[in-house]
Amino acid sequence: MITPDILHLADILRDAARAEILPRFRRLETADIKLKTEAIDMVTAADEAAERMIAKAVATYAPDALFVGEEAVAADPSLLQKLAEADLAIVVDPVDGTANFAAGVPMFATMATVVKAGEAIAGIIYDPMGDDWVLAERGAGAWLRRPDGSGHRLAVAEPPARLDRMVGSLSVAFLPGDRARIMGNAAKARVIANYRVAGHEHRLMASGHLHFAIFGKLTPWDHPGGVLITQEAGGHVARFDGSPYHLTHESGGLLSAASKACWDEVAAEILRA
Template identity: 55%
Template structure:
């Protein structure tokens, strides 16, 4: 790859942040360690902030000169997000994806990082601190489950099925109420639609062949760049609701991923049109 980022070193850095700053706080947060951001379901913890500080402090050794874009850094300085589209090289990090679960003591959270070069996502990593394994993709090289013993397994999405047999993830919380009613009514057409409140694990299980679709409306890059690349490298079809490619600069327009293009078109037509 031409992006000159040591992906193995980046993967190990995510693990280090989890071991030192995230896992010791899991089910061990004090009353002042959790704060609300935009609303009651949008939280930040001491774990998020400490993990991002550790990653940021060590990123220059792995990706010299890269723009660092972390979820908590952008929360503190929203203008930082504008640097992503024009950056020659950027590292985008979600220190704890699934903060609501983490704060509630639910073992469903992850650490994500993506490498963006010239406006394109070229690598993505999703680390599971509790399983101590990584799902990693570099563009053009497939999606891989990487275990701590060094073994690797190539991932592939499952085969397509009819809409009434599809099981997937759909997050309808950011629709306006009238549109939400339509979409949630349409979701009765699929076999099951759920949300694990953790894009990291939703992308992992989709790429691993356990779901037929993922749908998101709010597109913050730290939530979706790594997972979308991993899903595409596992054979999925991904696009925004208008059919356009999802790129690092996009923060709206919705995102739908399916096992193949025909399934994507059918889901878009039957379920996610408002």
């Protein structure tokens, strides 16, 4: 089971979401939304306020840990190098799926990863709209947890042998290489979706509702916790070339699948065909 320390961190995420994120949902003013690099890369007042609240709570919860928030990295990119070297770090994405949040789409998440000596040892994905978490600690399985303490252990789906019976997600905005070819090949799957929020795609993988998920953009706040959760639920995760994923990777794509055989089928038929 999940240890009390990780459950405490999970509750910190919930407190911030309830105080700073949900009250702003569908209530953002124009001045509350700022573009970073382009129209699909933005930050809102909810991201900034929630990250400040989480950082303050983490300073008490784990005073020796390096805090790495998505918005903090935007202000100080050197934090990424410090993350690779830190004995203990907590990486936070206050609003994963900011574009959805800003558009009033009720699919976004608040996420944290605990990193020890460069390795993710715990991952938490909180759904503010559903008011529950999926979370994992290395070696302890992946779990759904509700505020009343109820929940259950998670397991990936049993994948069909053929791609044309599989359900998957494809994050298209940052696909490396020939995007049109990959998108065309994805039509071989029975269902292909793009939720525009990595946290929910990782949740769907670990909960058995997707057979595979393809991501093009790698950041340490989007994937390390979700990868750990999927692996603890029995899935197989690797970069597009089959090499192991590490939280310091910034390129190479990411493919999560319900099994190694499923990974091989998707890689051959969608990524490499």
